[in-house]
Amino acid sequence: MIPLKRRKVSQTVNQPNQTCKFPHVSIFILERKMGSTRRAFLTRLGRSKGFLITDTYSSSITHVVSENNTGDDVQTWIDNQTGQESSSSVHLLGIIWFTESMEAGQPVPVEDRHILKEALELLAENAEYSDNEGRSVAFRRAASVLKALPYRVQTMDQLKCLPCLGEHSQRVIKEILEDGTSSEVESTRHSEQFQAMKALTGIFGVGVKTADRWFREGLRSPSDLICTGQQLNRAQQAGLQFYDDLNKHVTKAEADMISEIVKEAVSAVLPGAEIQLMGGFRRGKEVGHDVDFLITHPEEGREEGLMPKIINWLEGRNLLLYQKWTRNSYLEKLDGPARPANNMDRFERCFSIFKLDRPAEATGSEGVRSSDQSEASSWRAVRVDLVVSPYSQFAFATLGWTGSKLFERELRRWAGQEKRMSLSSHALYDSNQRCYVRVQSEEEIFAYLGLEFIPPCERNA
Known part of the structure; x- marks a missing residue:
């Protein structure tokens, strides 16, 4: 892998921590793409609220906070600094986790939206904004395969014979392994359209088609809807009114x-x-x-x-x-x-x-x-x-509303292609027997599909 340029950690934040309220959470704020001034400000803010903010990265770090970087960017930076892979228990987080923790006065639970977007997931999200369901599903399948691996991918040879990794996904992965980042991912993440679609679809009651129409009309954010007096239905009015709350975990x-x-x-x-x-x-x-x-x-x-x-x-x-x-x-x-x-x-x-x-x-x-x-x-x-x-x-x-969305999609695909059955949240139809299958439990559904029962905790595909 071609190493990224290393940056010296700024000494302007080298101040002792005030009273530490949460010693089990050790935070390192990455200066890369953020700048020393902002990092110093965030460090003072965190310490003033009792958070343990360290000046240098070490094995004791539990949370790495970054701004304008992908998870792959941060992981590469850490590997270059330490000369080895970081522990999988370290949370690589975006700035939103930090600001929400400051607001709560304590470390908030880490959820998916706090974690720095992996390259393939970001491309999947962008494909959804383009109403390209096939491409979105392909990227999400590839991302799920990588997440399921018991090791961190370091070479393309490790991906041989793995399913659901199409040419496009492999091209992105190869670029990240060689250069530490993907030009396609970076240009997508910083594009005006991606950022606008993300903000607009974040409004309750607003789908991709509506958001795309607004974008083509020049709207970029929820505040633009207010300024232009956009006509909204009841759901969208509520979504705009409670936008901040509804976009929090x-x-x-x-x-x-x-x-x-x-x-x-x-x-x-x-x-x-x-x-x-x-x-x-x-x-x-x-x-x-x-x-x-x-x-x-x-x-x-x-x-x-x-x-x-x-x-x-x-x-x-x-x-x-x-x-x-x-x-x-x-x-x-x-x-x-x-x-x-x-x-x-x-x-x-x-x-x-x-x-x-x-x-x-x-x-x-x-x-x-x-x-x-x-x-x-x-x-x-x-x-x-x-x-x-x-x-x-x-x-x-129960099976349908448990999710995840990708798990349900794959399960229904299996039912149709492998068993000639039609599975929905209402019923299971056996095309071979030309009849509906009556069941009393999820376990029976899996049995009819010829699968071992998969508990809900293992369906986060």
Whole structure:
């Protein structure tokens, strides 16, 4: 590998740490592409809030914070400084983790969006913005393969015979291994279109096509929508109003708080109903972007008309900032094997934004704020999806709403190509037997597909 130029660590930050509140977190702020002045400012800020900020990189570092670098850039810099690979336990993080930790007054949980974008994932994201689903899936598959490897790739020979690594992905990987960075990735990451699409699609209720139209009209950020008086629907208005909150992580503790609220609501309007926390939290993640719930009742048919009752209960307690309810439109005889398996399911559901009270101790923290929301706000906005499933479809719905998206895509591809079965969040149809398969659990679905059961914690593909 061609080494990158080394930079001396600035001595302007060489000041003793003040009282350290979090000795288990040792932070190194990388000066590369940041500059000594900004690094010195961030170091003083962190130390003033009780964080352990070290001046030089060492094996004791737990968190490396960087700005305007990819994960590959930082990893290469570290390897060049130490002469060896860094521990896989070191978190390579973007500046957003640092600023959110300053705001919280303590180290926040590390989630996917804090981690410096890997090259292939960034290209996958950009392909999504270009509405090129095939290319996006190809990059995400390649990235998943690399993540699953028990070693860090150092030569192209290590990639031989591995699946899902197309020519484009291999070309990017080869450039990174040889030069320490990818010109395509760098130009994409810094492009005006990529940054604008990322900001605009971050608005709740805004998809790629709408964001692309706005970009072509000259809009680049949420603030541009306000300045130009853009016409927005109800969802987009709510998304703009609560933009900062909805683009912050949701912690497991917050998800648990919402779970208690949902359980109380459902129990009040339909005793005996079952409620399951879904999505990334069911897969064992500590943070997520929203909170999903799947609701059913053991007596088939008792779940019909449940959602409006739940909504009325929540609205009566001023817990909803926004909600959109859709009815169950699935009919097995019409929506079964003839409909593509990757179509969005058609359960009764409510897309909502909850008004979640903050714990008293969390409302008085000082920090870095990028919005004009009240600094002492006693609540925050959280995206919550409520889904009601008939009991006969509950196992399929559980599998579908657990995710991850890529895992579900691969599982349905396996069902179709290897087993001639059509799998959706509603049903499993066997084309060989020309009949629907009835199951009571996820385990039975895996068995019918000829696979060993894969627990939710192993589905973060």
